[in-house]
Amino acid sequence: MIKNMKKAVIVFIVAVLVLATVGVWIFSSSGNFKPTDILSFGVIILVVAFAVFIGIRRLTSAKRGEPPEDELSKKVMRKTSSLSYYISLYLWLVIMYFSDRLDYETHAIIGAGILGMAVVFAVCWLVFNFTGIRHE
Amino acid sequence: MNNRIKEFRARNNLTQEDLAKKVKVRRETIVFLEKNKYNPSLKLAYDIARVFDAKIEEIFLFE
Secondary structure, three states, X not given: XXXXXXXXXXXXXXXXXXXXXXXXXXXXXXXXXXXXXXXXXXXXXXXXXXHHHHHHHHHHHHHHOOOOOOHHHHHHHHHHHHHHHHHHHHHHHHHHHHHOOOOOOHHHXXXXXXXXXXXXXXXXXHHHHHHOEOOO | OEEOHHHHHHXXXXXXXXXXXXXXXXXHHHHHHHOOOEOOOHHHHHHXXXXXXXXXXXXXXXX
């Protein structure tokens, strides 16, 4: 149970660190945010919310005395990993296509790609977690 | 594959949480099993059957 709670606490610490980094980014910038910056904030908040959701789930499981992982959660994670990896390949292909046509700095493009991968992973996990895995 | 877990659980006065603890899985797994949204491994099917003191084929109905 303590190990399970430790993982949840680590998730919360990472979420706080990400939020703190975003906070530093906002306060250190001049205040003129482009629409892409606001979109980035929104996506980061969504990803952090997802991490907090996972952390809360782990904590409630630990309190109930349930195992942190079982065969269904492992299968969901396996399916999520494989599908999100597959989708991410196409995501990077799209980013490479548009990178020549849009005037963005390299680090902004890579950041968008990483954020996109996180979103793809979160969406895939939510889909498999709420629809289940049948006939396997 | 359908199953009669809900029926057997009611017959044995077990909650989803009780059954989950007995077979060492998360409560969500029992919820998904009862809704036929997940086909269990042979080990989990065997563990569930043992909790209800029944045969696997009495609980899990192969179509």
